[in-house]
Amino acid sequence: MSRSLSKIIEHKDFILTLSRREIISKYQQSLLGSLWVLIQPMGLMIVLTIVFSLFVKLPSEGLPYAPFLFVALLPWLFFNTAVNSSSKIIVSNAGLIRQRNFFRPALVFVKLSSETVNFGITLIGLVIVFIYYGIVPGINALYSIPILMVQMMLTLGLMLFLSAANAYIRDFGLVTPIILRMGRYLSPVMYSYHTIPDEYQPIMALNPMTGLFDGYRQSLLHNSPPDFTLLLYSFVVSVVVLGIGWITFMRLERNFADVI
Amino acid sequence: MNNYAIEVDQVGKIFKPQPATIFSFRKRLFSKEANPGHQSLQDISFNVSPGESVAILGDNGSGKSTLLKIILGVTSPSEGEVVINGKIGGLIELGAGFQKELSGRENIYMNGVVLGMKEKEIDEVIDDIIAFSELENHIDKPIKQYSSGMKVRLGFSIAIHVKSDIVLLDEVLAVGDKRFRKKAMQAIKTYLDGKTIIFVSHSTHQVRQLCKKGVVLEHGKMVFNGDIEDAIDFYENKMNQL
Numbered sequence A: 001m002s003r004s005l006s007k008i009i010e011h012k013d014f015i016l017t018l019s020r021r022e023i024i025s026k027y028q029q030s031l032l033g034s035l036w037v038l039i040q041p042m043g044l045m046i047v048l049t050i051v052f053s054l055f056v057k058l059p060s061e062g063l064p065y066a067p068f069l070f071v072a073l074l075p076w077l078f079f080n081t082a083v084n085s086s087s088k089i090i091v092s093n094a095g096l097i098r099q100r101n102f103f104r105p106a107l108v109f110v111k112l113s114s115e116t117v118n119f120g121i122t123l124i125g126l127v128i129v130f131i132y133y134g135i136v137p138g139i140n141a142l143y144s145i146p147i148l149m150v151q152m153m154l155t156l157g158l159m160l161f162l163s164a165a166n167a168y169i170r171d172f173g174l175v176t177p178i179i180l181r182m183g184r185y186l187s188p189v190m191y192s193y194h195t196i197p198d199e200y201q202p203i204m205a206l207n208p209m210t211g212l213f214d215g216y217r218q219s220l221l222h223n224s225p226p227d228f229t230l231l232l233y234s235f236v237v238s239v240v241v242l243g244i245g246w247i248t249f250m251r252l253e254r255n256f257a258d259v260i
Numbered sequence B: 001m002n003n004y005a006i007e008v009d010q011v012g013k014i015f016k017p018q019p020a021t022i023f024s025f026r027k028r029l030f031s032k033e034a035n036p037g038h039q040s041l042q043d044i045s046f047n048v049s050p051g052e053s054v055a056i057l058g059d060n061g062s063g064k065s066t067l068l069k070i071i072l073g074v075t076s077p078s079e080g081e082v083v084i085n086g087k088i089g090g091l092i093e094l095g096a097g098f099q100k101e102l103s104g105r106e107n108i109y110m111n112g113v114v115l116g117m118k119e120k121e122i123d124e125v126i127d128d129i130i131a132f133s134e135l136e137n138h139i140d141k142p143i144k145q146y147s148s149g150m151k152v153r154l155g156f157s158i159a160i161h162v163k164s165d166i167v168l169l170d171e172v173l174a175v176g177d178k179r180f181r182k183k184a185m186q187a188i189k190t191y192l193d194g195k196t197i198i199f200v201s202h203s204t205h206q207v208r209q210l211c212k213k214g215v216v217l218e219h220g221k222m223v224f225n226g227d228i229e230d231a232i233d234f235y236e237n238k239m240n241q242l
Helices: A002-010 A012-029 A035-055 A065-092 A094-099 A105-133 A139-168 A171-186 A198-205 A208-221 A228-253 B025-030 B064-072 B104-114 B119-133 B148-159 B178-192 B204-210 B228-241
Strands: B006-015 B038-048 B053-057 B079-084 B088-091 B166-170 B196-200 B213-218 B221-227
Touching (some): A065 A208, A105 A228, B038 B213, B064 B079, B064 B088, B148 B178
Parallel strands (some): B088 B166, B166 B196
Antiparallel strands (some): B006 B038
């Protein structure tokens, strides 16, 4: 484990250079640049808010629906796009991989960091929503930072696993979007974890995203500490997923050039 | 105690069947023998001293390129091992790693970093790279607008600006038009001066110019290892027997 870490640190410059170039070039190509990243979640928020606060009224923990939704929707979209795009990472960099034996996990780190920057831009939308509804986060909002770290570990683990596995068996890339779409409804994004019937709550808690999304809401909207049992579970799952992802990637990495 | 630049020790490579076919029930039920995969290389051993130049000769499918990829570390051997002392580089799959949407300039950075350069090092040589590739007017256009010749020229220019001790060449000397090829050949000679070289080719003419020793492969096995003239004779005799 420490050997893996020192390897990552050794290739820090490499990862940083590639990430910066990827991010800059991405925004150079489109007219509106970073605005697009913001438009997608804002549009989705407006539609969902109309549907679930006007047409079908969903309980939203005593808060206006828009901020209630947005606090979980943005991290979900971050998770969703990062994991969804991961299956293409290795396959679409076939040329580079056949050319030289470089530190391959860097490709996954680059993708994650460019998605993280996108997520950072979408947070502008969250600020706008907070200002509009006059919500001022308290000191407990700081809990959202470690929660985000847990989420990113989970994301990275899944990305490592999927990018490597999909190089060998392309079915992974086809199944991922389907599972993610189901995951959106099975995670407390559009509804609150606390409004689902008690007998289903333990089942819901098995989803590692539950602790994360509920944690964001507790810390950012209610200014209270997150549910640490749920969060600990999410953390353990994330560590396990990250471990499995890393080992899988390093095992499969050696023969990428043969299969892509 | 050894001072070899490259040690290839009993290397073998088996290409496993596509993993997706493992799940193919029809094949499992109806074909009797299991599919063990394709043995591409078998028991290859040779050493290369620093500054030595070795040619790998062989027909198509004899395993030359696979051996080169294993030495470069792009793919791993199924058996045996390869030990490298020094910084390894190569003129292999030139221009294959370009991102279509990015400009030529961005691709120089992306490709250069992957080939082992630091961003600052690239800053220093980028003008030379652009000048050598003769793409001054196109360097800020996206790669998707480049012709295949332009891509290879850019790939070649980047590759010869990467510092390395050991250089692997895979039929690269067919770069661009006649005039550029002449220039490339010149540049390669200066670039390769004093370096350890492994050269894969069909062209015995180019091989003679560049290499002192030769290895001949046939169906994944090493059938000759020695002086380049003897290796070429051996290889040409083999071909004449057909």
